[in-house]
Amino acid sequence: MINLALNTYLHILLIIVIFCCLVAELMLVNNQISFRTMRKLSKIDGLYGLAAIIVITTGLLNWMKLGKGYDYYSNNSLFIIKFSLFVVVGLLSLYPTILLAKLKKRHKKDQLAVIQLSHSNTIRKIIMLDLGIMAFIPLLTELMANGIDL
Numbered sequence: 001m002i003n004l005a006l007n008t009y010l011h012i013l014l015i016i017v018i019f020c021c022l023v024a025e026l027m028l029v030n031n032q033i034s035f036r037t038m039r040k041l042s043k044i045d046g047l048y049g050l051a052a053i054i055v056i057t058t059g060l061l062n063w064m065k066l067g068k069g070y071d072y073y074s075n076n077s078l079f080i081i082k083f084s085l086f087v088v089v090g091l092l093s094l095y096p097t098i099l100l101a102k103l104k105k106r107h108k109k110d111q112l113a114v115i116q117l118s119h120s121n122t123i124r125k126i127i128m129l130d131l132g133i134m135a136f137i138p139l140l141t142e143l144m145a146n147g148i149d150l
């Protein structure tokens with residue numbers, strides 16, 4: 001029981017980190033960004049990736065080992081939706097990650113450069129969509145954890 005509580009605590013803590021990373025990225029992404037901001041963004045993106053890996057690992061541990069049993073979750077459609085939505089968030093996040101990595105590589109030597117980020121609106125929309133989906137997932141979790149299914 002204590003393992004479940006600690007693992008779920010870690011799960012939720014890292015979900016909060018993901019939220020913080022998304023909000024920070026939303027605030028920093030602009031049409032024109034300095035190389036310094038670009039470096040900040042890629043650090044935040046790295047932290048986001050690490051947090052996502054820990055959320056997946058702790059989530060899988062709850063699912064397979066510590067929680068209410070593999071079948072309980074696997075047979076609940078709200079859990080399947082939750083899992084799928086998190087995969088969607090991950091896939092959506094690939095676009096900003098790849099774009100920022102490419103830009104950072106291109107401007108590696110030019111420390112003072114101001115980078116024109118022509119795709120900034122798309123990135124901002126993707127981050128807002130990610131935030132919306134992430135805000136919805138705990139509702140699905142609570143419903144499913146309390147025995148509610150579709």
Ligand code: HEM
Binds near residue numbers: 008012015058073141
């Ligand atoms: C691969 C992705 C994920 C998996 C496999 C997963 C799986 C799980 C499982 C099995 C539990 C235990 C539920 C119970 O109490 O019986 C849990 C708890 C929880 N999950 Fe996830 N999860 C994932 C991602 C997420 C995400 C992205 C969020 C939020 C945005 C989230 C929010 C929560 C919350 C709030 C709890 C605590 C529920 C409670 O104790 O009442 N999970 N997760």
